[in-house]
Amino acid sequence: MKRLVLLVLTSFAALMLYGVSTLPDRADPHAPANLEVSPAGSPVAQDYYIRHAYEDAHTPNMVTVILADYRGYDTLGETTVIFAAGLACFPILRGRRREDLEGSGEEDTGS
Amino acid sequence: MRGYYDDRIVALSSRLVVPFIQLFALYVVFHGHYSPGGGFQGGAMLAASFLLIRLSVGTDGAQLQFRKGWGTPGSSIGTLVYLMTGIFALILGGYFLDYSLLPLGMGEAETRGMGILIVEIGVAIAVACTLTAIYDDLVGEEGRSGSPHDA
Numbered sequence: 206m207k208r209l210v211l212l213v214l215t216s217f218a219a220l221m222l223y224g225v226s227t228l229p230d231r232a233d234p235h236a237p238a239n240l241e242v243s244p245a246g247s248p249v250a251q252d253y254y255i256r257h258a259y260e261d262a263h264t265p266n267m268v269t270v271i272l273a274d275y276r277g278y279d280t281l282g283e284t285t286v287i288f289a290a291g292l293a294c295f296p297i298l299r300g301r302r303r304e305d306l307e308g309s310g311e312e313d314t315g316s
Numbered sequence: 317m318r319g320y321y322d323d324r325i326v327a328l329s330s331r332l333v334v335p336f337i338q339l340f341a342l343y344v345v346f347h348g349h350y351s352p353g354g355g356f357q358g359g360a361m362l363a364a365s366f367l368l369i370r371l372s373v374g375t376d377g378a379q380l381q382f383r384k385g386w387g388t389p390g391s392s393i394g395t396l397v398y399l400m401t402g403i404f405a406l407i408l409g410g411y412f413l414d415y416s417l418l419p420l421g422m423g424e425a426e427t428r429g430m431g432i433l434i435v436e437i438g439v440a441i442a443v444a445c446t447l448t449a450i451y452d453d454l455v456g457e458e459g460r461s462g463s464p465h466d467a
Contacts, residue, residue: 262415262428264349272354273432277413280435281398283356284442288395291446295388298453 330372334381337365345440349429355439359394362440363447370448375455387449394442398435 229236237243241252258270272280338361345358370378402413410417415431416424 261425262432263423263425264429264432266349266351268352269348269354269432269436273435274415274428277402277415277435280439281402281413284395284398284439287446288391288442291388291391291449294450294453298450299456 327373327377330368334365334369337361337368341365341440341444345436346433348436349433355436356443358436359440359443360447362444366444366448367451370451370455375452382448384452387445387452390445391442391449394438394440394445397438397441401431401434401438 229238233239238249238251240249243249254267254271254275258267259265262270262274264270341358341361341364343358344353344361345355348354348358366378366382369381375384401415401418405414405417406412408417408419415428415435418427418431418434420427420430422430
């Protein structure tokens with residue numbers, strides 16, 4: 206069983222490395238992600254962001270403009286996820302603690 | 317209150333360090349326009365400063381800085397700041413989260429930059445309050461009897 210797991214993991218690693226090895230270089234100007242127009246003929250979003258980020262929001266940090274302005278809906282979702290996680294912790298952790306206190310008597314509750 | 321050391325050196329040194337952590341957290345939030353940073357990172361640092369005081373002087377002593385009940389309302393306020401910015405733009409006749417329509421009396425591009433700042437502040441409030449609230453939930457309800465200013 207252990208040997209099987211090892212075999213599966215090694216073959217997956219080999220598959221991943223094979224996939225990565227055929228990717229274009231990150232700084233390749235002819236890579237599809239760095240072109241102004243993709244091979245399919247549609248405009249690439251990255252090109253617009255790099256050209257217009259400062260003009261659109263007068264903010265030197267391009268990443269901030271993309272995160273909070275162009276992709277503002279996504280960041281709203283992230284904030285909502287954090288808020289939901291905090292809310293979910295409340296009933297789980299507090300509810301369990303209350304059961305413990307009820308079981309152990311009154312003198313533990315006062316501090 | 318149990319679970320913390322009644323140690324003057326720890327309490328004093330953390331009290332000394334916390335204002336600087338908070339100042340740097342605000343710097344990270346407000347300087348996110350010019351350097352790496354922003355609401356999530358600054359909010360996490362702000363939460364770290366709250367938690368440092370909680371760990372060093374105990375939850376009761378930390379009530380003077382950030383009260384136990386503020387966590388959940390604060391995180392909802394932060395999320396609402398973000399959401400309301402988007403809905404406000406919607407009411408003014410634009411798209412959802414179109415900051416350029418906010419009535420701030422500036423040019424369109426500057427207004428977008430300020431809109432990003434408002435949104436980042438909302439994110440920072442939400443993250444800081446949520447992380448502090450999770451810590452308070454973990455610690456439990458010791459010290460809930462009596463007013464928080466007793467300590």
